[in-house]
Amino acid sequence: MILLNKPVAPNLIKLNSYLEKVNESGWYTNFGPMHQALTERLEDYLGVKNLLLVSNGTLAIQVAAKALNISKSVTTPFSFVATSSSLLWQGMDIAFSDINPDSLNISTDMLEQVWEENPSYDSLLATHVYGNPCDVQKIEELANKYNKKVIYDAAHAFGVNVSNHSVLSFGDASTLSFHATKVFHTVEGGAIVFKNKVDYDKAKNLINFGIQNDGTLGEPGINAKLNEYQAAVGLCLLDNIDGIIEHRSHLFELYRKELKDAIEMPVWHESANYNGAYMPICAKSERVRDIISAGLTYNNIQFRRYFYPSLDQAYPTVKSFDCEVSNSVSANILCLPLHTYMTEADVYKVTSAIKEVL
DSSP: OBOSOOOOOOOHHHHHHHHHHHHHHTOOSSSOHHHHHHHHHHHHHHTOSSEEEESOHHHHHHHHHHHTTOOEEEEOSSSOTHHHHHHHHTTOEEEEEOBOTTTOSBOHHHHHHHHHHOTTOOEEEEEOGGGOOOOHHHHHHHHHHHTOEEEEEOTTOTTOEETTEEGGGSSSEEEEEOOTTSSSOOSSOEEEEESSHHHHHHHHHHTBTTBOTTSOBOSOOOBOOOOHHHHHHHHHHHTTHHHHHHHHHHHHHHHHHHHTTTSBOOOOOTTBOOOOOOEEEEOSSHHHHHHHHHHHHHTTBOOBOTTOSOHHHHSTTSEEEOOHHHHHHHHHEEEEOOOTTOOHHHHHHHHHHHHHHO
C-alpha cells in the first residue's frame, strides 16, 4: 500500500542525547532550554521574529485571536475544521466567505465586499491552503483600507516564502501546526509568529495562565506551553528539514508534471516556492471523483477528501457569504499520497493509476 502520509521519525540516538540533557536538568516544561533553543533556531530558519511555541496548532489560533483582541472574524469555509472550530469553541462570532476557484484560498473580491457591507467584522482568519499562499499583498491592502486585523492559518505553509519573504511575515499573526503529519513536527505542537512584539509579549503571558513577568496575574490565560520533550523532537527534525522539504517539493513537482494534462490542480502563487505539504487534485464532477477514488483503492493507494465538507455546511447556523465555489471544490477535491518516505516510483504508480482510469 502507498500511504497517504507517514510522519518523519526522529533519529533515536540524537533524540536520546537531547532527552538525557532534559533529565539531567530536571527542567521539563515552562520555557526551558530546549524550548528556547528551538525558538531561536526556528526564527533563524524561517526568517521571522516574535515566534512563540505553543502546544498545538488549534491553541495557536485561539491564543492569537485573544492576543489581538479579535471578536468577530471573517474566515474561509475551505480548510481543516480547526480553523473555524477553534474560534467557535471560545464563543467568537465568525462568518464564512467564499474562495477563489483557482488558488482555493479566500477570495479577496468577496472579502472586500463583505468588509464593505459588514463593518462590524473586525478581522480575517485565512488559510494558506495546501501551503499555497493567499494573495497577501491584496489582503494587506484591504486590511489597511478597512482597518482590520489579519491572522493567517499557516499550518500547511512551513518553509514557504513569497518573493523571498517568509509567508509568516504577513498579517498581524500567523499560526503553525507542528502535528506529526506536518512537514515539520514536534509530535504535537505549534507556533504563532506575531508582527508586533507587544502582541507576542501578551500572548506569552496568556499561554502561561496569564501570569505576568513580575509574577502577578493579568488577563485570564490558559496553559498552552510546549514541553521540553516535544521541543527535543523538533530540534532533531530541524537538522534535516532542508532535505525533507527538497524531497517533498520534488515529488510535488513530479506529480504536477505527470498530471498536468489529465486533471485540474490548484493554481499556485507565482512568487512562492513549494514545500510539498499536500498533493491536491480537483475532479470535474462527483462521477469523475468516484472513478478516480475507485482506481486508487483498487491499486492499494490511500487518498483523502481533504477538505470535505465545506465548513459552511458543517456549521449551518454560522453566517455565510456565498460559499458556492467552496462547496463545489469541496465535493470533488482529493489529496494524493505525499510524504518524506515516498519515492519517484510511488508517484509514477499513483499518476499511472489515475491516468488509466480517466
